[in-house]
Amino acid sequence: MSVVAIIPARGGSKGVPRKNVRRVGGVPLIARAVHAARAAALIDLVAVSTDDAEIAAVARAAGAVIVDRPADLSGDTAGSESAVLHALDALEAAGEHIETIVFVQATSPFIDPTDLDEAVRMLRVDGYDSVFAAFETYGFLWRRTVDGHAAAINHDATHRPRRQDRDPHYLETGAFYAFDAAGFRRARHRFFGRTGIVVVPERTAIEIDDADQLAVASAIAPLVSPAEAIGVDAVVTDFDGVHTDDSAIIDADGGESVRVSRSDGMGVALLRSAGIPLLILSTEVHSIVRARAEKLRVPVLHGIDDKAAALRAWAAEHGVDLARTAYLGNDVNDLPAMELVGWPVAVADARPEVRAAARVVLDRPGGAGAVRELADRVLAARR
Template sequence: MSAPRTVLAVIPARGGSKGVPGKNLAPVGGVPLVARAVRACRAARRVTHVAVSTDDPDIAAVAAGAGAEVVHRPAALADDTATSEAALLHALDAHEARHGRPADVVLLVQCTSPFLTPGDVDGVAAEVLDGGADTALTAAPTHGFLWRHTLPAPHAAPAPHAEGVNHDKTHRPRRQERTPEYLETGAAYAMDAAGLRAHGHRFFGRTALVPTDPARVLEIDDPHDLARARALAPLLDPPDLPTRADVDAVVLDFDGTQTDDRVLIDADGRELVAVHRGDGLGVAALRRAGLHLLILSTEKNPVVAARARKLHVPVLHGVDRKDAALKHWCEEYGVDPQRVLYAGNDVNDLPCLALVGWPVAVADAHAAVRAAARAVTTTRGGAGAVREIAAWLLGPDLSPTTPRTPGPTHRIPRGK
């Protein structure tokens, strides 16, 4: 029996961007663009490996947190003149060195297309794997009439003349009478890896088009594109929020999750923090609903224990290894980690996020935490984020409900 074919998805994400500074880390729907691309590739069934090619350490950290391998791109391949093909070939070499075998199919996936779906990724891969194509790309069908300006003829009036590109302007057939044309979306491309090495560019041999939903086509090249993407995200992103039936326990970080991450120090050196009354209401509702609750913090300040007493919630604080403490707590109380919701905000929460079935980041969490999260609140830490989480589980009025019998739930794949 032959070995399964290796499909490597490469996401180029260099640090420099003139149109939108820091573009590849810009959040859309609460998740950095590079992490959105990693998630789409990891959820695609035909992809076996996902790599992010970058010269930026912050992008590398977010990519790794989202589950991608990181290929450190040299400066010579990261300037404005470097081509995507050069990054692809470098990533292919790095993949072969790391895994000891070449990739059969390589995908180029652009994180500047925020609404790429796993189906789009699988579509281009399948055309090369199964459809006999050498290359494939996502393309949006269009029936639009295209025009262009032509240069005026010599000795003619200087005004440019408009002429049809894909139509005769004297004949205007109805939409249903016209064969659709296809707009290259720039989101995903697939290539036979050996062919890419031989030709050095992404289009060779037979090229297949993979139609995609025109409503999801958006390339982020300037700040206006980014603003449109953020406005569209609530409409186009599939909801993946937990319900009471999915969760048996809620574990909360403290600083930055139940507070705004600031500390006030008085003249005697005592530290004060601000909490949100709405969060207290949410915790009380979760407790009445019968969920296991825990506050888990590395902070040794007595304010953590004082807040836990106020909320009537068990607390483990001053903990160096939060993931080890969480694992032990789950074992002690017989809680399946896959049915735990853990909410955090900073990089020391990443091990706990990787341990549970429902990793959650507050809206202003570190980019690597948002990348690792399955859900992101719309509310900042210390501003009602915990109450928002309680509303996911119990409904907006926070009324305790009897959980349904636990059944299978959709989970973002965590690896291949």
């Protein structure tokens, strides 16, 4: 293995507790980093250095090998370089031959695999010793002096040229670095020798160090992350607001009816024909839920207050891998169940909290073809 991605991910985090397993776009940060590195064509192996069992389990499930990080390299004062050096030693002791290291940060959720490939190419072809990710900025930077006055850093404050008349500066994103392994051993630092810049889009450059940045990343994930094929082995849905438009018609006697989509019914039929296990999981206790489930020939659990517990029990009983399960929801009572699955999905008109927690936000609203859209995307991933 000549090119190895190393992702340090310790369990402790002060700014955002359990940061490396927090989800952005429905995917844990550590899993997003592993997926990006594994998708890069020029990276041969992806390793995660961690002291935390949960991080290790999530990273291993995403396809990484795990390097156990010792306690003396896991504290708040431990530098990332020390973790990378330890992982390099451990991998080489296990028999790996490493020429190039791509150091990836799990706190940057929007890494493009092609940018990682460009970093390796710049080392291998262009002759750089180390490279890093940065984006162009034309911002006027200032600092505050000891007496509190403002002082210009990268410009002359008395001259304000137009953007097109200025040379850009480059702001380091912290997303990834790449370097020659032997040179890194000698320098014991990520910057050495001839250093180059991999220019990345500014929209992908967010780095999560606090709760506000995590919220921003979750909000923009559907816009920044490319659409994914929904590769799952089971589908679970809520009922109200998913199979329906979340409204009801009440007659004078208190009778209740809802509106459903025939196209959703066809989507369910197609999933059944493909042999994909299905479940409707609903808090609602009305008989209309069971009637619709019987019509669709789908098992139903309704009158459920704890959807997460019910989902776990159903998955265990039927041998369903929740990491390979999609859950389609629309409201806050769906969030605990969405946290359990590998593919939390939201209808287009879901609550903002639900859209933020989703790995995929559908184009269709509840009761208007959302279930069919999910079915089509699940079946497309199998072709």
